[in-house]
Amino acid sequence: MSIVKIKKGSALTEKAEALVLLLPTELKSLKGLAKEADGRLGGLVKGLALEGEFKGAVESVALQRIAGSGLAFDWLVLVGLGDEKKVDQQVMRRNGAAIQARLAGLVRSAVVAVDDLALDGERAADLVQAFVEGVELTAYRFDRFKKAEAPKLRGLALVSAAEGFLRPARKGAARGGVIAAAVAQARDLGNLPGNHGRPKMIAAAARAMARKSGLGFKTLGRAEMQKLGMGSLLSVSLGSPHEPQLIVLEHKAKKKNARTVCLVGKGLTFDSGGISLKPGADMDKMRYDRCGGCVVIGALQAAAALQLPINVIGIVPSSENMPGGDANKPGDVVEAANKKTIEILNTDAEGRLILADALVYSKRFKPDLVIDLATLTGACMIALGQHASGLMTRDDDLARELVRAGERCHERTWRLPLWDEYAEEMKGATTDLKNLGGRYGGAITAGAFLENFVETGRWAHLDIAGVSWDDGARIYNKGKGATGYGVRLLVEFLRAQA
Ligand code: BES
Ligand code: MN
Ligand code: ZN
Secondary structure, eight states, rough: SSEEEEEOOOGGGGSSSSEEEESSSHHHHHHHHHHHHHHHHHHHHHHHHHSSSSSOOOOOOHHHHHEESSOOOSSSEEEEESSSSGHHHHHHHHHHHHHHHBBBTSSSEEEEEEGGGOOHHHHHHHHHHHHHHHHHHHHHHSSSSSSOOOOSEEEEEEOOOOTTTTTOOOOHHHHHHHHHHHHHHHHHHHHGGGGGGHHHHHHHHHHHHHHHOEEEEEOOOOOOOHHHHHHHHHHHHHSSSSOOOEEEEEEEOOSOOOOEEEEEEEEEEOOOOOSSOOEEEEEGGGGGGHHHHHHHHHHHHHHTTTTOSSEEEEEEEEEEOOOOOTOTTTTTEOOOEEEOOESSSSSSSOOHHHHHHHHHHHHGGGOEEEEEOOOOOHHHHHTTTOOEEEEEEEOHHHHHHHHHHHHHTTTEEEOOOHHHHHHHHTOHHHHHHHSSSSSOOOHHHHHHHGGGOSSSSSEEEEEEHHHHEEEEEEEEGGGGGEOOOOOHHHHHHHHOOO
16 A cells, blocks of 8 residues: 555645645746745745746755745655646656655655645646656655664655546556555665575465465476476576476456556576686676566566456466586586577576576466566677667567666666577578577577467566666666666556456
8 A cells, every 4th residue: 555645635734743835846936836835935945946946847856944834734845747738657757756765764744735836637646646656656765674764754645736637646546656665665675685586485475475366376396397398498508406396477457358468587697607607796796686586576566456358378387596516507408398408508598597487388378468577688788888778570560669668667678689680590500490590699699599389379578687687877766776667657558458
């Protein structure tokens, strides 16, 4: 549940420690509720909004103490809306984040007047949803091993007297709360250190979530994988004493004949590189190599909570990649569940090996659509940086739908080509495939490799290597670590499909 409450009425008579007004740039004079507040405060709002440093830029905050004045608040807070005509979900998300970041520690409760945004209908729901996401995601801290010292707001009310505000705003707030909780779930699992986030531990966490959410759950271990001929996935786990898992979550739509979407997420719990060992610097970050899987688990949690009218199957191949005595070696040959043979030329290109068998497994659900998410290549990070995932698909419509969904929820993705020439590079000399392409275009050759294991319907691959964790630079990932990138994108995409 979110701390954000929706109320109809006058913000000025609410009980809270801070009154927040949202004001745009290029403001010449106060109007509406801001003007009313100004009257009650003897011109204080005007002074702060028009005569000081505050210019109304998105995320900017101005504070003034008003205890003992004409209103029963301790603080007057202005938050910048930017250009009034360009207020969208991302503006509201950033402002929710700014309010959480600036007011927590100063006050416990705040009321935000949104009358002047004239919120109603779907727009109200969408903007409030994004606002709640910003508020909640900014409060997120990974506090399993140390109590978080960062304070959080306890209560935040969005208030407007406008007709038609209440119902859509409540709907949007509920949706934002569900999405933020799903992102937090993905972050929690992604942030676990390697020794607390083994494949079986991720499976156990997914099971607990599934039970609470009413999702179907099962997990396959080594024996079942052997029966299914998953020699590729199994080979990656050989260098570790910890058993790999193939985690399966199932959300069933209420209506019959609903379409089926499979979400496949790389859940590599720690990527040392294996025998092709990675360099030491920053190797701790390779705990985040399970983020694709964690995001799929989060997305399934949201699909259940939102009761999406599509069947959604989450499939998470999970393994460690370690250099134990039995580990894959360069030159080893394995056979995937679809009987294709693969020469392993670099044991650090393991993500594609575990995804191969998971993609083959997805076929049994007869999906209309398969989307995989994986922290697959450093090359993708080099190509796109930390602001977009790499999208690879042969399906132009699907590409467009994913790019658009990403723009709407500000988890953006950018398409890379997936042409036959790239696929050629992945063919083996004495095997069907090899797991290593040429020197260039590494994100794309990895995608081209995966394509060999998709046999049904439409498919898209998202390389999330650059966006899955950060150093806290994003305002709504103050706590650093796993970002949960992909949960919002998948939910937005799935809602549009429905
Ligand atoms: N998990 C890594 C990709 C990665 C690297 C993600 C750095 C985020 C930051 C993946 O398993 C990997 O090691 N890929 C190799 C592939 C190469 C050996 C073809 C890479 O990108 O270097
Ligand atoms: Mn690797
Ligand atoms: Zn990896």
